[in-house]
Amino acid sequence: MEQMTQTILISVIAFIGALIFLGLSVYPFQYGFLESVLLAGGFVVLSLVEFVVDDAGI
Numbered sequence: 473m474e475q476m477t478q479t480i481l482i483s484v485i486a487f488i489g490a491l492i493f494l495g496l497s498v499y500p501f502q503y504g505f506l507e508s509v510l511l512a513g514g515f516v517v518l519s520l521v522e523f524v525v526d527d528a529g530i
Contacts, residue, residue, distance in 0.1 A: 490512065490516065492513075493506065493512070493515060494512040497511060497515065
């Protein structure tokens with residue numbers, strides 16, 4: 473698969489996954505918009521840190 477096509481595909485899948493993750497983690501608690509964004513942002517940051525640390529092999 474071409475590099476650009478793979479990058480776009482991964483981006484779309486990640487965006488859809490983030491929306492689903494936001495919905496599953498925020499909807500049951502009925503947070504407001506700002507709290508939802510902060511919670512989802514925290515989850516994204518934690519997952520990125522986990523990914524980087526995992527790749528670094530520390």
